[in-house]
Amino acid sequence: MRWVVPEAEHMAEGTLGCQGCGGALSMRLVLKELGQDAVAVLPACCWSIIDGPWPVHALDIPVLHTAFETAAVVATGVKAAKTVQGKDTTVVAWAGDGGTFDIGLQALSGAAERNEDILFICYDNEAYMNTGIQRSSSTPTGTWTTTTPDQRPEARPKKDIMGIIAAHRIPYAATATAAYPEDLERKVQNAVAIKGGMRFLHLLSVCPPGWKMEADQAIEVMRRAVRSKVFPLYEVRNGRDYTITHWPDDLPLEDYFSLQGRFKPLLGNDEMLELVRGNVEERWQTLLARHEASHPASVGSN
Amino acid sequence: MSGLDHVDNYPEIPVSLAPTSTVLKTGAWRSVRPVLKTRTAPCNAYCPAGISIPEYFDFLTQDRLEDAHSVFMERNPFPRITGRVCPRFCEHGCNLAVATDEEPLSIRSIERWLGDHTAEVPHPNPAEETGKQVAVVGAGPAGMAAAYYLRRSGHKVTVFDRRELAGGILRYGIPEYRLPTEIVDNEVRKLENMGVEFRTRLALGADLKLEDLEAAYAAVFVATGATGQRSTGIAGESLLEPGLAFLEAANRNQVSLPGERCAVIGGGNTAMDVARMLQRMGAKVTVLYRRTLTEMPAIDEEYERAVEDGVEFHWLTLPRRVTKLGAKLLVTVEQMRLGTPDESGRRRPESTGIMREMRFDGVFSATGEKADTTPFPDRLRDAQGWLDLDVDGATKDPLVYAGGDLATGPATVIEAIVAGRNAARAIDAELGFSDRWPAVSPIDTVSPAEVNVTYVPHHDRADDPPAVTADPFAEETTTLTAADVLEEIDRCLSCGYCNSCGTCFVFCPDGAILWNNGPRIDHEFCKGCGICVAECPGHVMVLVNEREVSHA
Ligand SMILES: Cc1cc2nc3c(=O)[nH]c(=O)nc-3n(C[C@H](O)[C@H](O)[C@H](O)COP(=O)(O)OP(=O)(O)OC[C@H]3O[C@@H](n4cnc5c(N)ncnc54)[C@H](O)[C@@H]3O)c2cc1C
Ligand SMILES: Cc1ncc(C[n+]2csc(CCOP(=O)(O)OP(=O)(O)O)c2C)c(N)n1
Ligand code: SF4
Ligand code: SF4
Ligand code: SF4
Ligand SMILES: [Mg+2]
Numbered sequence: 001m002r003w004v005v006p007e008a009e010h011m012a013e014g015t016l017g018c019q020g021c022g023g024a025l026s027m028r029l030v031l032k033e034l035g036q037d038a039v040a041v042l043p044a045c046c047w048s049i050i051d052g053p054w055p056v057h058a059l060d061i062p063v064l065h066t067a068f069e070t071a072a073v074v075a076t077g078v079k080a081a082k083t084v085q086g087k088d089t090t091v092v093a094w095a096g097d098g099g100t101f102d103i104g105l106q107a108l109s110g111a112a113e114r115n116e117d118i119l120f121i122c123y124d125n126e127a128y129m130n131t132g133i134q135r136s137s138s139t140p141t142g143t144w145t146t147t148t149p150d151q152r153p154e155a156r157p158k159k160d161i162m163g164i165i166a167a168h169r170i171p172y173a174a175t176a177t178a179a180y181p182e183d184l185e186r187k188v189q190n191a192v193a194i195k196g197g198m199r200f201l202h203l204l205s206v207c208p209p210g211w212k213m214e215a216d217q218a219i220e221v222m223r224r225a226v227r228s229k230v231f232p233l234y235e236v237r238n239g240r241d242y243t244i245t246h247w248p249d250d251l252p253l254e255d256y257f258s259l260q261g262r263f264k265p266l267l268g269n270d271e272m273l274e275l276v277r278g279n280v281e282e283r284w285q286t287l288l289a290r291h292e293a294s295h296p297a298s299v300g301s302n
Numbered sequence: 303m304s305g306l307d308h309v310d311n312y313p314e315i316p317v318s319l320a321p322t323s324t325v326l327k328t329g330a331w332r333s334v335r336p337v338l339k340t341r342t343a344p345c346n347a348y349c350p351a352g353i354s355i356p357e358y359f360d361f362l363t364q365d366r367l368e369d370a371h372s373v374f375m376e377r378n379p380f381p382r383i384t385g386r387v388c389p390r391f392c393e394h395g396c397n398l399a400v401a402t403d404e405e406p407l408s409i410r411s412i413e414r415w416l417g418d419h420t421a422e423v424p425h426p427n428p429a430e431e432t433g434k435q436v437a438v439v440g441a442g443p444a445g446m447a448a449a450y451y452l453r454r455s456g457h458k459v460t461v462f463d464r465r466e467l468a469g470g471i472l473r474y475g476i477p478e479y480r481l482p483t484e485i486v487d488n489e490v491r492k493l494e495n496m497g498v499e500f501r502t503r504l505a506l507g508a509d510l511k512l513e514d515l516e517a518a519y520a521a522v523f524v525a526t527g528a529t530g531q532r533s534t535g536i537a538g539e540s541l542l543e544p545g546l547a548f549l550e551a552a553n554r555n556q557v558s559l560p561g562e563r564c565a566v567i568g569g570g571n572t573a574m575d576v577a578r579m580l581q582r583m584g585a586k587v588t589v590l591y592r593r594t595l596t597e598m599p600a601i602d603e604e605y606e607r608a609v610e611d612g613v614e615f616h617w618l619t620l621p622r623r624v625t626k627l628g629a630k631l632l633v634t635v636e637q638m639r640l641g642t643p644d645e646s647g648r649r650r651p652e653s654t655g656i657m658r659e660m661r662f663d664g665v666f667s668a669t670g671e672k673a674d675t676t677p678f679p680d681r682l683r684d685a686q687g688w689l690d691l692d693v694d695g696a697t698k699d700p701l702v703y704a705g706g707d708l709a710t711g712p713a714t715v716i717e718a719i720v721a722g723r724n725a726a727r728a729i730d731a732e733l734g735f736s737d738r739w740p741a742v743s744p745i746d747t748v749s750p751a752e753v754n755v756t757y758v759p760h761h762d763r764a765d766d767p768p769a770v771t772a773d774p775f776a777e778e779t780t781t782l783t784a785a786d787v788l789e790e791i792d793r794c795l796s797c798g799y800c801n802s803c804g805t806c807f808v809f810c811p812d813g814a815i816l817w818n819n820g821p822r823i824d825h826e827f828c829k830g831c832g833i834c835v836a837e838c839p840g841h842v843m844v845l846v847n848e849r850e851v852s853h854a
Contacts, residue, residue: 001804001817013813013827014326020831025811056325057318181808208831216832219809223756 005181006032010060017050020215022206022222023123024050025178027059027094030121030203033188036060038090039082041075043104044068045096046130046207047123069103071095072111075118083117090119090192097124097138101159112168115197122161122200125207133210140230141276142266144212153265153272157279162202162236169239170198176233177204179222183233183245190235204231212261221259227251229284234291242290253277323827328812332830334845336823341798341842342744345409348395350720351377352742355392355409356799356840358416359791363801371420374413376739378719379450380443382421382485385414386779387476388716389601397797398758400750405763407794411782414766418781421488425496429456434733437462437519439506442470443715444525444706446489447722448729449498451739455730457520459498464505470527471707472715474550475572477579479778483553507677512702521701521729525722528673528707534567536667538624541631542567545576545668552579559583561663565590565633567621568668569598570712574605576666577613582774587613588662592620592638597648607778620651624665633660673708694728695721701732748797752841755795757805764790796840806834806843 001007010031017024023046031038038061042048048065051057066074075093082089093111095104100122108120127145128134135145137159148154165173172194176184184203191199206222208215225231226248233246253276257263266272345355354373361370374381388410393399396406434457438445441463449459467473469486494500504510506526515522531544545566551557562585566577569591577587589608591598594617598605609615618638625632635658638651675683682697684690688709691697695705705721707713727739764786766779782790796803802820814828815821823834823843835843 001802001807003804003808005804005808007817009813011813012321012323013824014322014324014328015812016322016326016328017811019331019829020833021811025809028811028813029808052318052322052326054316055318056320056322058322178809214832216836218811218831218833219837220756 003181005029005185008032008035010034010036012058012060014052014056015050015058016052017046018207018209018215020206020208020218021046021050022178022204022218023047023096023125025218026121026123026184026203026205029178029181029184030092030188030201031059031061033185034061034090034092034192037088038092039064039078041066041071041078041091041093043071043093043095043099044130045099046125047094047096049130068099070107071099071104072107072116072118072120075120076111076114076116079116079118088195091117093118093120095120095122096129097122097126098128098136100124101137101161105164109164109168112165112170112198112200115170117196117198119191119199119201121203123203123205125205125210126158127207127210129207129210141279142263142269142272144262144265145210150265153269160283165200165202166236166239168198170200171196172235172237173200173202173239174233174235174245175202175204175231177222177226177231179219179226180233180246187235187245210262212264213259217259221256224251224256224259228253228256229280230256232284232287234287241294242287243294244287244291248284253280327826328829329814329824329826332825332828333848334830334832335825335828335848335851336830336832336835336843337846338800338821338823338842339746339798339844340800342747343797343799343840344395344397344747344749345392345407345797347744347747349392350714350716351723352744353377353392354799356794356796356801359412359794360796360799360801362412362416363788363791367416367419368423370416371423372426374416375425377723377742378716379425379447380417380489380715380719381413382417383443383472383481383489384716384719385410385412385417386481386485388413389603389714391716397748397750397753398755398793398795401753402755402758404755404758404760404793408764408782408790411764411766412787412790415782415784415787419784421485425450425492426454428453428496429738431458432456432733432735434458434520435460435518436729437515437522438525439463439510439515439522440470440525440527440706440708441465441468441490441500441502442525442527442706442718443472444527444708444718444722445470445523446493447719448523448525448705448726449493449722450496451723451726452523452729453493453496453498455726455735455738457730457733460519461493461498461500462504462506462510463500463502464509466502468500468502471529474553475529475546475575477549477575478553478775479578479582480575482777507674512677512679516699516702520733522703523695523722523725523729524678524702524704524708525706525718526674526677526708528671528710528712530672530674531667532670532672534621534667534669536567536621536624539667541624541626542665542667545572545666546671548666549575549579552583557583559585559664561629562586563662563664564588565621565660565662565665566668567591567665568670569593569600570668570670571600571604572671572712573668574600574608576668578604578608578611580666581608581611581613585664588660589613589615590619590621590633590635591615591617592651593648594618594640597640618651621665622657627661630661630663631665633662633665634658635660671712673711675708678704693724695725696728701729703729746798748841753795753797754837754839754841756837757803757839758795759792761789761793763793796842798840798842800842801840803839805837805839809833809837
């Protein structure tokens, strides 16, 4: 195999993810690097279902199902218990965008502020998918969801969760996606290695039914999100040091949007499209400036 | 309830201990299924010999040189030779070049490396002796390839040639700086070592009669090439030097320059080699060609190298008359213009009546050679004097075959090799053996629209590096290094051939691609999302409608 991705599997077959589920793939790839000395805490989200109904479940590691708003705090408790037992187990809070950006934010902010020794991973499919595609504060401008229909698509920009996390000055935060598996595995490695404090991974994770697209384009769409600068890949250490880990090319935004039916309202609205283009560019320039400030001599290609 | 009573009857926490795979057979969700399907790569389809290029590339990356070599030798026994002089038919089909703005894989250079690194590997032992004797006439690439496959089949093979040494144009035509004689010698020696007998200085027609060979041998394959001098139709023709004879003498170091200013008439490979050879000997050479670069039949690369060597080209220039003018030759040329296309699809040169004169010290003709079919009886020839053959080269006489340039007119080395192999296959079958050298026809060739170029590393194509030498007659290029070869193969999409890259395995959201040095699709759980099919660089997977499988 040419990929630097561990062969070992820690997620069983027969999960209940939809065809082409990016959340399932994100979990599968994260576990390959995480190994078996870990515990996952799941708030209400698609993954509550994907993991399978009692008496079966999919992961090689223990999974605790918990309430929607509590992922970070339950993970904190589990970690404390493990510490009392003298164990060095990695405790992962694994939440959707709803359980991270919205209802989970208070617990997350608390844990981050206390610098709890947990790894919080948000698999972000940009809406409440499990309950039938309602908008979340992660849903980007111009998106169709069942609560932001075509006539009234999402008007607000996607919440800058990485900015919020960075503001807590935790040791490590990074964005990643399964379309760049080696980059993802490296970031899991980094997150595991930096023990003793709070670590955060933000994983863009395609949802083919919720994004209204063909399942076989699942990897391609996440790749285009990166290439078009909609979802840049980077790391933030201590809330200050920014490193871009994959350089985007000049893929037009439209090439990302046009693969997905959820962006139909956006593609039909020039004014909104220009607004989005401006936002993407502005966020990219901000990131670039931070990267440059952290690495005075390195801006370039992959 | 009061106090903490309820803690005692607190329900046990439900714990799941069995994996989802025990009961959730998600394969049932599927309406389409991915299946691994080996298909033909376009490079393979474009190669006249049908070499399984991605397959031997894969063996090379696994450090399995012997396996790579034997896959190759199934279809072409002379990688050192074609790895140097083939016009790279394969590369013209490369999907990478069509699907991206990258250059095609440098297949011929990798082939050369493979040949050079197996040069001392003896040919496999022949199959059990059959007791049959086969005669091959003509020891060029067609005859040598036929000898190889016939001998491997266990037949006794005698190769006759009118020259002193075997090799045909490889030895006497193509210059040393493109194909060192030592390489041809080595191939002849390896054939001898596997038991092929060479009998030289015996010419069909003069010393050997076809009827006698038919009577004495179980089968005969004739591949005497196409090296007959064709009349140029130029007045004063006797003042011209025949190009091929010049090359032969030059290759043996037996010529001197007629003077500094030389002209070469023609636009084929012979013309390019004559021009370059003269230029390397110190002349200033002008090629006179009656059409333009677009119509010129020479291999592109040879034209480019001629230009690099300093050869000048005069297009739309047709010599009409050559006369002596003291020690010089005066060539009267007519300016031509392009007219309508001829049978070959190339635009025909037309007269303009505008004449001019040019002066040279020597003028060489290279306007194309023709096959000599006179040693064949009339019953085996058609009205134009061409041999009447079927696809495998069978004549109307049982067990008499012909091929190579003799059958097609001047063509290429690899086409001659294919003709030799085809004849060997047909003879072997006619002699009563099973299909030991199967012909392959492309299966569902992978199109450029199907490949996924995302994972191709972007680095420059690896071409044969120029040799550092002051000797104009020494080989002008060198062979890639092993590291260059591996890096180059990294660019290959492996169209239609699973090279165990792991892409499908990595991206399956269901873990339904099991990995054991290569992928196996677990249809019990695969939900049919099609990601593997979309991401596989060489499109080795296809989606099949589940109905077709379940009702099959
Ligand atoms: C100058 C030149 C350069 C070329 N460059 C290239 C190139 O770069 N790449 C490429 O692919 N192709 C090239 N070609 C074409 C290629 O060499 C031929 O297509 C190929 O050699 C044909 O092989 P063959 O075995 O049919 O004939 P030949 O190679 O011509 O071999 C025929 C053999 O038969 C023998 N013979 C002839 N008559 C008799 C007889 N009556 N009795 C007994 N033996 C006889 C000859 O001595 C010779 O050994 C070139 C050709 C020329 C002339
Ligand atoms: C307090 C509370 N409110 C609402 C719900 C219903 N609910 C379950 S999952 C979910 C949406 C989850 O969205 P997200 O976190 O983005 O994960 P996804 O399903 O998209 O993967 C909601 C609203 C709940 N379980 N608990
Ligand atoms: S023989 Fe010629 S066409 Fe065939 S693979 Fe080699 S270089 Fe390519
Ligand atoms: S990419 Fe590789 S397999 Fe595909 S056509 Fe080119 S050389 Fe052949
Ligand atoms: S993706 Fe790679 S491993 Fe999978 S089928 Fe294609 S070539 Fe084989
Ligand atoms: Mg969500």
